[in-house]
Amino acid sequence: MCAKRAQNYDCPVRDVLDRVGDAWSVLVILELSKGNARFNALCRVIGGISPRMLSVTLRHLERDGLVVRRVMDVKPPQVDYGLTDLGHSLHGAISALSRWAEENQPSIRDSRSAFDERETAAA
């Protein structure tokens, strides 16, 4: 989050958008909504995320109270991540948006290619 945004408003929507706007956060939430998982399991199932980004993303989500991190007291210590109630309720809101996205993706795609053609034609 840039300094400007931080100082400007205490708009609640921004707080949420800062999380939701991050694609990794969304993918992690979607993945965890299916059930708890461990670090490397998430790393494998979410294509293309690096350990660092997963680490950073999880810590953000944990800070916002959307995800809980539980260190299991087993011999090679395992770490289990899961959604909180808040996380689950956000998942509901996200999936509504995600439905909108799926329904309207064709329109957006069409607009984009039409727009890009006009641009390249003009140039």
Added chain:
Amino acid sequence: MCAKRAQNYDCPVRDVLDRVGDAWSVLVILELSKGNARFNALCRVIGGISPRMLSVTLRHLERDGLVVRRVMDVKPPQVDYGLTDLGHSLHGAISALSRWAEENQPSIRDSRSAFDERETAAA
């Protein structure tokens, strides 16, 4: 949008999140949902946005078919921006998320300060 995201998936959610995740886009959509407006009017009413950012944001939204740009044929040429039907329907989805944000902001705030205290205590 980074190269990685672009190449990774054609996930429809990402298309939408790239727009929705941008706070300026959301503010512009919220503003235009109240009615059409012109460039400098938007610039004034949206606190802290620079002409460049407004220009960039509007062009993105136009490209995605969420906003229409109409050049009025009057003496000092004016440009009028407004939401398309698609834009209005996205506004619906956004305001659902925005309601969630408002309802749950206290929880998020609490989590954050609790988390930050734990961190600073640990350090």
Added chain:
DNA sequence: AGTAAGTAGTTACCAACAGTAACCTAGCTT
């Protein structure tokens, strides 16, 4: 006539952060 202010942006530039690659400690396995 000159100048200030409004129209709708564009250009040049910079700093921050998203992201990658490489490394680390520890325990179990072969």
Added chain:
DNA sequence: AAGCTAGGTTACTGTTGGTAACTACTTACT
């Protein structure tokens, strides 16, 4: 003792989000 897994951290880089300053044209004021 080499090599696997676990769960990360550190050091570095490149893109991009963002600001400040400028353009070009009109109208209004004095």
